[in-house]
Each structure stands twice: as C-alpha cells, then as structure tokens.
Amino acid sequence: MSKKEKPKNLIDGRKISRQVKEEVKEKIEELKKLHGKSPGLAVIIVGDRPDSRTYVNMKKKACAFVGIESFERKLEVDVTQEELLKVVREYNENPEINGILVQLPLPKHIDEEEVLSQISLTKDVDGFSPYNIGKCAMKGRDPLFFPCTPYGCIQLLKRSNVEISGKEAVIIGRSNIVGLPVSFLLLKENATITICHSRTKDIASTVKRADIIIAAVGIPKFVKAEWVKEGAVIIDVGINSVEDKTRKSGRRLVGDVDFENVKEKASLITPVPGGVGPMTVAMLMVNTLRGFERTLESEQKEKEKEEEK
Amino acid sequence: MSKKEKPKNLIDGRKISRQVKEEVKEKIEELKKLHGKSPGLAVIIVGDRPDSRTYVNMKKKACAFVGIESFERKLEVDVTQEELLKVVREYNENPEINGILVQLPLPKHIDEEEVLSQISLTKDVDGFSPYNIGKCAMKGRDPLFFPCTPYGCIQLLKRSNVEISGKEAVIIGRSNIVGLPVSFLLLKENATITICHSRTKDIASTVKRADIIIAAVGIPKFVKAEWVKEGAVIIDVGINSVEDKTRKSGRRLVGDVDFENVKEKASLITPVPGGVGPMTVAMLMVNTLRGFERTLESEQKEKEKEEEK
Known part of the structure; x- marks a missing residue:
C-alpha cells in the first residue's frame, strides 16, 4: 500500500477551510458595499x-x-x-x-x-475567556465566539454530513483550548459525550464505543486501530513533530492517531497535516467577521435610537 | 421487606450536611473572635x-x-x-x-x-454565572464559588470515602444548575465523565458502565435496577412530588432513581428526601463563609499596603 495514495474516506480540511474562507470573503465584500x-x-x-x-x-x-x-x-x-x-x-x-x-x-x-x-x-476572537467557555458549556446560552479549533472540528463534521445528535462522541484530552470546549460544542449538538484523559483507566474500551472520536491529547499516534469501532468518524487535532530520516528536514508532522492503520476502520478521518490545522485560521476569520457584524448591528441600533429622539 | 428498614449502604445527607454546617459554624465563631x-x-x-x-x-x-x-x-x-x-x-x-x-x-x-x-x-454564592461555570470546567482554574448542589454531590462522595479519580462517572441530565457543573467538578476530580441526556440513544447501557451515577434528570424513578452495575455509587439529585394515597397529604417525594430496587445493587446510594437536598443549603453556607474569608483577606492586604506607605 503506497503512502501517497489518498484514501477515499479522507476529510479534506484544506478544501473545507477554503470553502469557509470563501464564504467569509463574499460576506465581507457584501458588507463593505453596504457600510463602506x-x-x-x-x-x-x-x-x-x-x-x-x-x-x-x-x-x-x-x-x-x-x-x-x-x-x-x-x-x-x-x-x-x-x-x-x-x-x-x-x-x-x-x-x-x-x-x-x-x-x-x-x-x-x-x-x-x-x-x-x-x-x-466582544473582541476576544480566540474565545478562551472563562465567561465564553462557560457559555459554550451552558444550555440555552451562546458564547460571543466559539473557540476556533473546536469550532473548526464541528465544521469538519457538519460539512462532511456527519450526524452528531444522539451519537456517542469520545473526546481524548481535556485541555482548555481544545478538549473541553470541543466536548461542550458536541454536547450542544446533542451528542452523548465522554471526556477521557491521562487518569482514564481503560482508554481502549472507552474509545471503542465512540461513533465520533476527537483526539486532542498531544501524543504521536496515540490512538490505535484496535481501539476504533468499525465505521467511526475520527477528528485528529494533534500536530506532533516526529523524526523522519526519509525527509530532508529530518522531521515530519503526525497526529494523535495512528493514521495508516486507523484509516482502514474509520468511515471518515482527518489527515495531519491538512485536517483540523487549516480550520483554526478559517474559523478565526469567521469569528472576526462575527465581531464586525455585531459592531455594525449595535451601530445600527444606536443610529435608530438617535433618530427616535 | 419493610420500607421503614434503613439500608446499610445509605449516604445520609442530613448527617453529612449537619457536619458541614457545624464546621462552618465553628469557623465563623473563630473569625468573629479574631475580627469582630x-x-x-x-x-x-x-x-x-x-x-x-x-x-x-x-x-x-x-x-x-x-x-x-x-x-x-x-x-x-x-x-x-x-x-x-x-x-x-x-x-x-x-x-x-x-x-x-x-x-x-x-x-x-x-x-x-x-x-x-x-x-x-464576588458575591454570587449560587455560582451560576457563565464566568464561574467556565472556571468550574477549565483545567487549572478555580471558580470563585462552586455551585451549591453540584458541590454538595462531591462532598457526599468525598465524605463517604468514595474514590473519584480514574472512575467512570455517568451524569444523567445536562442542566446548567446541576448536570453540567457536577460533570465538571467530577472531571476536576479526575473521573472519566459521560454526560447523557434526552437524545442519548442507549441510556441503559451507558449508565451500566458507571462506577458513579449522578441522576439529575427530573423524572421520578427514571433509573432502573437493570441499568446499574453491581457496586455502583448513586447520587440521586431528583426531587419529584408523586401521588401517594397512603399519605395524609396524598403525595410524597421521590428521586430520579427507583430507590427500592436500585439500592440492592448499589454499594452506596443517597435517599430522597434526606440525600442531596440538605447539602445544597449546607454548601450555600460554605460559599458565604468563603466570600467572607475572601473579603477579610483583601481587607488585610489593603491594611498591609496602608502600613507600608
């Protein structure tokens, strides 16, 4: 099996991030025409x-x-x-x-x-403040900004037509910038969520029950094929630099998932690089646009108030 | 089997809440002597x-x-x-x-x-603000106040010597005032947490894997004995009023757990009433004391600053 061969079940983060950025670009052009x-x-x-x-x-x-x-x-x-x-x-x-x-x-x-x-x-486009994370978690509340990487993960799923509601999602890792907020966003989408981490006793069998796996643990090739249920969808957030003597640089990037073996069992899987990575910047563009739209909305409201006087 | 018989595996929330309140009372007396x-x-x-x-x-x-x-x-x-x-x-x-x-x-x-x-x-002793909930969830951050009922659940476990770290905790319900924050506090204690809810597909088998079950769904006797792993610890947050013709009032309170049957499988279980209920008020006392201590601390710091001048 050649490493160059592109598997059919790949979620192409570069392509999806380009779509997102093109949508943002179009919206910004529109707003510029309207508001200058x-x-x-x-x-x-x-x-x-x-x-x-x-x-x-x-x-x-x-x-x-x-x-x-x-x-x-x-x-x-x-x-x-x-x-x-x-x-x-x-x-x-x-x-x-x-x-x-x-x-x-x-x-x-x-x-x-x-x-x-x-x-x-109102300008915290990274969305990492406790106030914003609290609103990401809370039912019936919306944060001002969804944190970029978690938001990107959700977009990869949605734009690949993965149904989230009612599915078992297992999140590996509980960092404040990925593991936790991505769990909350999956919960908002009505997944049943399990958060596991370094203290989890039987990680293999916990991951095995997942319909959706989010790997955000920062350990190269951590998630093994034996842990993965046939047909699971896998989002690999890891970006780990490992030694590779076949490369000029002597190094290459790998994810938290043992991609070569896991891809055989997954129904959909993100590569590293070219999976979650490009989405983070795309969602930052979405968030900045969102902040801009909110500013325009409040300027509009101010204006209307002025006119009422 | 008589209903009056007190099972040996009961977590006595009234007794534990009294302990908590006595500790608060003692501490307040001490502070009053010191600070008037x-x-x-x-x-x-x-x-x-x-x-x-x-x-x-x-x-x-x-x-x-x-x-x-x-x-x-x-x-x-x-x-x-x-x-x-x-x-x-x-x-x-x-x-x-x-x-x-x-x-x-x-x-x-x-x-x-x-x-x-x-x-x-700094006075939000209920601890329900998004800022506070965010800090409950985030790693390495501590909220100003732990929300009372979730905090009470953790105290019931700790004061009953239940080990939480590394255990599988399944939380049924995702409300902002119980389900979500209790999940976060269990995660802070290093449990592997699963949050399930109305959209969860196979709730019975999800609950079955739990070492610790938190029932906070608001449906009388929702959790059945068949769902419970032998030896699980059960915290029943539900307080539901149901019809009972044998009572003068015609009603009685039951939890979210089918207590009579589940208690046979649980290693420890909270009753309703007399379980989580009394803990909420006790933890409110703890939080108010905490707010008071923080005020004293900052007054002390102010004083030291003044003296330095």
Whole structure:
C-alpha cells in the first residue's frame, strides 16, 4: 500500500477551510458595499519565536485573502506586563478592530491569564475567556465566539454530513483550548459525550464505543486501530513533530492517531497535516467577521435610537 | 421487606450536611473572635410563591444556626426590572453582605439572565454565572464559588470515602444548575465523565458502565435496577412530588432513581428526601463563609499596603 495514495474516506480540511474562507470573503465584500468598511484583526506578538511568527504570518495571509484588515504590534521579549496591557487596552478602544489576538506563549515574566482577561469580551476572537467557555458549556446560552479549533472540528463534521445528535462522541484530552470546549460544542449538538484523559483507566474500551472520536491529547499516534469501532468518524487535532530520516528536514508532522492503520476502520478521518490545522485560521476569520457584524448591528441600533429622539 | 428498614449502604445527607454546617459554624465563631464580625447573606424574593418562601426560610434557618447574618428584601410580584436591579446594586455595594441570592423563578416580565448577571461575581454564592461555570470546567482554574448542589454531590462522595479519580462517572441530565457543573467538578476530580441526556440513544447501557451515577434528570424513578452495575455509587439529585394515597397529604417525594430496587445493587446510594437536598443549603453556607474569608483577606492586604506607605 503506497503512502501517497489518498484514501477515499479522507476529510479534506484544506478544501473545507477554503470553502469557509470563501464564504467569509463574499460576506465581507457584501458588507463593505453596504457600510463602506471592513473588519479588523489585531495581533500582539511578544519576542521572536519562529513558531509564533509562522502562525502570525498564516493569520495575516488569511486576513488578506478574506478582506480583513491586519493590525500587528511587535513587542520586545522583555516588555513589561503594564506596557503589554497598554497595547491591549488601546486595541480594546480602537473601533477599527473587531478581534484581538495575543500570540501565545508569552514570556515567563508575563501573567498570561491576566493579559488575556483584559481583552474586551466582544473582541476576544480566540474565545478562551472563562465567561465564553462557560457559555459554550451552558444550555440555552451562546458564547460571543466559539473557540476556533473546536469550532473548526464541528465544521469538519457538519460539512462532511456527519450526524452528531444522539451519537456517542469520545473526546481524548481535556485541555482548555481544545478538549473541553470541543466536548461542550458536541454536547450542544446533542451528542452523548465522554471526556477521557491521562487518569482514564481503560482508554481502549472507552474509545471503542465512540461513533465520533476527537483526539486532542498531544501524543504521536496515540490512538490505535484496535481501539476504533468499525465505521467511526475520527477528528485528529494533534500536530506532533516526529523524526523522519526519509525527509530532508529530518522531521515530519503526525497526529494523535495512528493514521495508516486507523484509516482502514474509520468511515471518515482527518489527515495531519491538512485536517483540523487549516480550520483554526478559517474559523478565526469567521469569528472576526462575527465581531464586525455585531459592531455594525449595535451601530445600527444606536443610529435608530438617535433618530427616535 | 419493610420500607421503614434503613439500608446499610445509605449516604445520609442530613448527617453529612449537619457536619458541614457545624464546621462552618465553628469557623465563623473563630473569625468573629479574631475580627469582630460575621458573614452576611442577602436574599431577594419577588412575589409570594409558597415554594420560594419555604426555600428562603430553610436558608434563613441555616444562617441562624451557623452564625451568618440574614438580610432579606421582599419585593411585590409586579416590581419592575429596574427596581429589582436597584436592590441588587445596593447589596453589591453593602460591605456587610458577602453573598446575594435572587430566589428563582422570577415573574415572567423580569429578564432573569440579566438580573443574575448584575450580581457582583464576588458575591454570587449560587455560582451560576457563565464566568464561574467556565472556571468550574477549565483545567487549572478555580471558580470563585462552586455551585451549591453540584458541590454538595462531591462532598457526599468525598465524605463517604468514595474514590473519584480514574472512575467512570455517568451524569444523567445536562442542566446548567446541576448536570453540567457536577460533570465538571467530577472531571476536576479526575473521573472519566459521560454526560447523557434526552437524545442519548442507549441510556441503559451507558449508565451500566458507571462506577458513579449522578441522576439529575427530573423524572421520578427514571433509573432502573437493570441499568446499574453491581457496586455502583448513586447520587440521586431528583426531587419529584408523586401521588401517594397512603399519605395524609396524598403525595410524597421521590428521586430520579427507583430507590427500592436500585439500592440492592448499589454499594452506596443517597435517599430522597434526606440525600442531596440538605447539602445544597449546607454548601450555600460554605460559599458565604468563603466570600467572607475572601473579603477579610483583601481587607488585610489593603491594611498591609496602608502600613507600608
């Protein structure tokens, strides 16, 4: 079996993310015609980690494609917390900016939680604030923004016509940025959810009962074919760099799922790379557009109030 | 088998709640000696629903027992939202008050979500705000207050020496006030959690795998003996009033679990009444004390700052 052969049961994240971005682009063009303005996304980057730079560039490229104005503030690695907070506050006040991202991780001397908590809730397009996560979990409540990666997972399922309601979803990993919020979004879609983690006693048999598996544990090829029920749908959130002497770079990216073996049992499966990865940036574009639409709506309401006077 | 016979595997919520309240009382006496003041809990009650009155009286009685000052504001059923919010704000400002409860349900013309959102987070002893629920769910974060009933469930387990870490917990029901937050607290205790609900396809076999069952669905005797694994621990959150012609009142309270049959298979089980019910008020006392302690801590810090100057 050649590794190059593309399995038929692949969920193509690149293709779906392109669709999403094209929809965003179209909507933004429409709104620009109507209101004469475009959404803005600001990124604050501290220091010069090459991985952070790569992510920020991906985000800027996506912004350029969909028609979102990019703002960027590069701060030195020894910036003080107060200086960083000043930039956050400035962006909070700037009406041209609908979304604010602080590129993580931050240097150790900065209180990350405190900085993130200072981003205005209406501009927190990452959607990681406790307030937003609470609303992701709560019945009958909607968050201001669905966190990007979990939101991307749900879009991959929906746009591949996977029925979620009533299905058994098993989520491996309980991180604040993927495992937990993706569980809540699946619950909102009426899945029966099981969250397992490092303390789970029999992970193989827990995963075995899943109709939908979300692997978000950060361990290369963690999920084995024997754990997977025939016909399950698998979303692999892992992005792990492993040694590969056949590559020029000496490394390659693999997911949390033993893809080569698991794909034989799955009815649908995301590859790594090219699965969940491209969706995160696409959903960030969706969230920034959402923030922009909400701003337009409240401006509209203000205007109507003024006219009533 | 006589119904009067007390099974040996009973978790006695009345006894445990009394222990909790005695611990709170002792701590409050200690703090009063040190600081010359006591915690305060304010209840806002709108209209005169007899069930609301009963709950409020239970809370006041518990306050009197543990040494918490009770404040109460009774508002007419046709109170405006603005008048109600004014009372909330007044209590937010009052330094003698460490906890604020708005007795639910509110009349239909009041926006319940809006009113609850106006309670200061540091006095929201019910712990139902999205911010607080988010922190209940998130790894490495602690809420300001654990919601009372879910917190009570965890205390029943812990004080009965039930090991939670690594156990399979199945929660039936996903309400914002019990099902969801109790799931999060169990996850924080390292259980593998499964949340099931009305859309769950095979609830019997889902429940069957549980080491710990939390029934919070609001349907009398919903959980059957055949669904329960031998030796499971069962926490029954349901309080349902059903017809009973043998009683003077013609009614009696039953839980969400078919107690008479399930108790034969459970290693431990809570009765209804006398299980989870009494714990809710006890944990409200714990939360009010917690709010008071936090106030004392920040007063202490302020004082130290002053002295440094």
